[in-house]
Amino acid sequence: MACGLLNPFKRKSEKLDHLSSLTTSSISPQHLHSLDKPVDTSSAIPDASPDALLKALDHLVTHSTSSPDISHSTDAYALNLVELPSSFKSLLPGLQRLAAKYHIGNYVIVRSTDEVIFESMPLYARIGMHLLFHGDAQVNWLLKNKTVKDVLREQSVRQGKIYDSPESVGSIESFVKTYNINLDELLEPDINKYTSFNEFFYRQLKPGARPVQDPEDPTRVCSMADSRLTVYPTVDMAKEFWVKSHVFNIPRLLNVPLYDFDGENLAMRFNGGSLAIFRLAPADYHRFHCPVDAIIEDIVWVGFEGSSPEGSTVEPTPVPENGNANANGNADGKADKKAYGYHHQSPGQGTYYTVNPQAINQDLAVLESNVRSILYLRLASSSSNETKGPSLAVVAIGALLVGSVVWTGGAKPKGTLIKKGEELGYFKYGGSTVIAVWEKECGLKWDEDLVRASSGMRSKEKEKEVKGPVEMLVRVGESIGKMV
Numbered sequence: 001m002a003c004g005l006l007n008p009f010k011r012k013s014e015k016l017d018h019l020s021s022l023t024t025s026s027i028s029p030q031h032l033h034s035l036d037k038p039v040d041t042s043s044a045i046p047d048a049s050p051d052a053l054l055k056a057l058d059h060l061v062t063h064s065t066s067s068p069d070i071s072h073s074t075d076a077y078a079l080n081l082v083e084l085p086s087s088f089k090s091l092l093p094g095l096q097r098l099a100a101k102y103h104i105g106n107y108v109i110v111r112s113t114d115e116v117i118f119e120s121m122p123l124y125a126r127i128g129m130h131l132l133f134h135g136d137a138q139v140n141w142l143l144k145n146k147t148v149k150d151v152l153r154e155q156s157v158r159q160g161k162i163y164d165s166p167e168s169v170g171s172i173e174s175f176v177k178t179y180n181i182n183l184d185e186l187l188e189p190d191i192n193k194y195t196s197f198n199e200f201f202y203r204q205l206k207p208g209a210r211p212v213q214d215p216e217d218p219t220r221v222c223s224m225a226d227s228r229l230t231v232y233p234t235v236d237m238a239k240e241f242w243v244k245s246h247v248f249n250i251p252r253l254l255n256v257p258l259y260d261f262d263g264e265n266l267a268m269r270f271n272g273g274s275l276a277i278f279r280l281a282p283a284d285y286h287r288f289h290c291p292v293d294a295i296i297e298d299i300v301w302v303g304f305e306g307s308s309p310e311g312s313t314v315e316p317t318p319v320p321e322n323g324n325a326n327a328n329g330n331a332d333g334k335a336d337k338k339a340y341g342y343h344h345q346s347p348g349q350g351t352y353y354t355v356n357p358q359a360i361n362q363d364l365a366v367l368e369s370n371v372r373s374i375l376y377l378r379l380a381s382s383s384s385n386e387t388k389g390p391s392l393a394v395v396a397i398g399a400l401l402v403g404s405v406v407w408t409g410g411a412k413p414k415g416t417l418i419k420k421g422e423e424l425g426y427f428k429y430g431g432s433t434v435i436a437v438w439e440k441e442c443g444l445k446w447d448e449d450l451v452r453a454s455s456g457m458r459s460k461e462k463e464k465e466v467k468g469p470v471e472m473l474v475r476v477g478e479s480i481g482k483m484v
Contacts, residue, residue: 040102046094068170128354168197179283212421228471252368294377303350303371402430
């Protein structure tokens with residue numbers, strides 16, 4: 001098998017010898033060129049109890065506090081399982097047998113080259129996928145009875161705090177080496193200038209690093225994130241090919257009633273609309289951007305009731321012009337309610353389930369259950385500021401070990417025009433997902449190559465490489481569709 005890390009957007013591998021001689025895994029874990037054994041399609045890890053799975057997850061999170069090598073903690077993969085401590089491997093002997101027989105991960109298509117590659121799944125995500133089936137199960141955790149989903153929430157909050165700490169800067173170097181991060185495109189390429197691991201994780205790029213295609217054409221839609229993308233003309237098609245949760249629908253995703261007799265009926269507004277699902281992996285640039293010229297309307301937080309991932313009480317405070325709204329729903333200032341969109345706290349306590357495709361492709365309520373924040377935008381090209389036009393909802397979804405969603409450009413005052421390609425916000429550590437839901441009135445038509453890949457309708461020749469629906473690797477600014 002020829003295996004190794006592949007940067008699909010930069011064909012030549014980079015040498016990072018100008019960093020230190022810190023030892024990381026000798027096996028590059030994320031991308032494989034070819035496979036010598038089948039792909040794991042199971043949900044369960046053999047002979048693994050919920051208690052053992054939670055202890056294994058706790059081990060990875062705890063190890064991130066004591067070891068600067070992320071390939072031995074949160075970003076460990078099955079390929080380097082042999083290098084992990086015996087204390088971890090003894091918890092899940094079935095995982096070793098699984099990794100010996102199968103590759104653990106998913107196929108993706110590099111859009112720019114049409115190349116099919118295999119992307120390995122981090123062990124924490126594989127553990128989290130098994131735990132999805134035990135979300136409401138009771139476990140004895142730290143001498144207290146808790147549900148599995150409560151422990152996942154606690155671990156996600158804990159990981160966020162670890163990577164927010166000044167001590168976490170020691171993990172940046174191994175992260176760069178493990179994922180072959182291109183430092184040259186960063187606004188701050190010196191890793192010694194970052195004050196925490198998370199600050200590097202949500203790093204900014206240099207101006208022009210992600211140029212917007214067709215910037216002057218208001219009908220063209222661009223990619224919101226460096227991500228794995230699937231697109232669907234309707235929710236029904238998304239459920240047929242990708243999101244297999246039988247309870248998934250727009251009202252659940254947006255956390256709105258099916259019928260709202262007293263106010264604006266959001267469920268009906270987005271009924272029959274289109275979906276674009278952007279899945280971000282840990283190595284990706286984790287800021288997401290506006291797909292079209294749009295006008296800011298409102299932000300809603302879902303699932304952050306009580307203690308938020310930052311550990312403080314959620315307050316629905318308006319956001320000042322230059323402020324950032326974070327996962328608390330808080331803002332760094334005060335503003336006139338009439339001038340700014342309200343940042344409502346929707347009731348309920350969200351989950352922190354993995355958003356890996358192998359979880360989404362099963363009948364499990366993930367996208368509609370996880371903590372999330374929703375930014376409502378109105379198309380600028382369709383109407384004046386005074387007249388209501390078609391809208392889109394940008395749903396930023398947290399996941400296992402992803403503690404925070406932070407709005408930047410999306411937190412500007414209500415009525416502010418934000419241009420296509422401008423930044424909306426970012427995620428802190430972990431893989432994450434952004435879903436853009438478009439009103440049917442937008443008349444969105446996705447590019448044909450994306451539709452074919454998302455629905456598993458590629459040519460017979462291409463089907464030999466990978467069968468069924470598959471995500472496409474895209475970058476911020478790429479054109480992905482058109483409003484007609």
